[in-house]
Amino acid sequence: MATQIITNLAVEIEGEGAAIVCVHGLGGSSNTWTPLLPVMQGYRVVRIDLPGSGRSANADTALSIAQMVEAVAAVCRHLGISSAHFIGHSMGTIVCQHLAIRYPQLVLSLALFGPLTCPPDAARPNIIARAAKAGSGGLPAMQEIADAIVAAATSQETRAEQPAAVALVRESVMRQSPQGYAQSCLALASAQPAAIERIGVPTLLVTGDQDGVAPVAAVKEMAARIRSSRVVVLAGCGHWPTFEKPVHCGAELNSFLRMAA
Numbered sequence: 001m002a003t004q005i006i007t008n009l010a011v012e013i014e015g016e017g018a019a020i021v022c023v024h025g026l027g028g029s030s031n032t033w034t035p036l037l038p039v040m041q042g043y044r045v046v047r048i049d050l051p052g053s054g055r056s057a058n059a060d061t062a063l064s065i066a067q068m069v070e071a072v073a074a075v076c077r078h079l080g081i082s083s084a085h086f087i088g089h090s091m092g093t094i095v096c097q098h099l100a101i102r103y104p105q106l107v108l109s110l111a112l113f114g115p116l117t118c119p120p121d122a123a124r125p126n127i128i129a130r131a132a133k134a135g136s137g138g139l140p141a142m143q144e145i146a147d148a149i150v151a152a153a154t155s156q157e158t159r160a161e162q163p164a165a166v167a168l169v170r171e172s173v174m175r176q177s178p179q180g181y182a183q184s185c186l187a188l189a190s191a192q193p194a195a196i197e198r199i200g201v202p203t204l205l206v207t208g209d210q211d212g213v214a215p216v217a218a219v220k221e222m223a224a225r226i227r228s229s230r231v232v233v234l235a236g237c238g239h240w241p242t243f244e245k246p247v248h249c250g251a252e253l254n255s256f257l258r259m260a261a
Helices: 030-040 065-078 091-102 121-153 156-161 163-174 178-189 216-225 246-260
Strands: 002-006 009-014 019-023 044-048 084-089 107-113 203-208 229-234
Touching: 002 065, 009 030, 009 065, 019 030, 019 065, 019 091, 030 044, 030 084, 030 163, 030 246, 044 065, 065 091, 065 178, 084 091, 084 246, 091 107, 091 178, 107 246, 121 163, 121 178, 156 163, 203 216, 203 246, 216 229, 229 246
Parallel strands: 019 044, 019 084, 084 107, 107 203, 203 229
Antiparallel strands: 002 009, 009 044
16 A cells, blocks of 8 residues: 555555546545455555545645546546546545546446535535634534534434444544635535436445435436436445445445446
């Protein structure tokens, strides 16, 4: 395993073979994907910390989904990756969808966990308010935000039975730079949907039965618009499936990659 700084982004690279590029969501990092590494053996796995997230530097200007798409594409060019399987979580699924439209030759397949095309209009003011809170409140605000996300975005079963998963979600959010997190919130709040009807590669959509960000009905609506797509609903799971249901996510990803290869 090697961590590199590529175009100001922290990128973890390991393994050999066909490329898998992993794109985390808001409050995530390369470690969003650590639980799934065992099923990605035999691939060249590239885990990117998006601008302002994880160990990557904050953006110099306001962030957008389009900038994130170009940042991921730039990492691929730097590493000589001309085609890859893309795996995304939450906001990262929006990045992956736009990437598949902007650079169709680059994308072999999509595995999207907690997927959404964009935030519903009713949620956008709350995301903007969260950006303001993080940007002005610093570390204490990030703790409050992390605790609120645990309460709202993990399942009842996870909170009751998986204290380590709760700690992972909390730490993932709390370790973000407050300013970088605020920039990412604003990028998500302004996100617009990609033309997903034009996605022509195999696509896996995984959500939890208690995921309020990517509710089952909305994910099924996405699947109806994407050719060659399949929906998996995980019982007792919220919006952080790789932490809440790592074994189930790994099994679904393993099966999907075998089919998409």
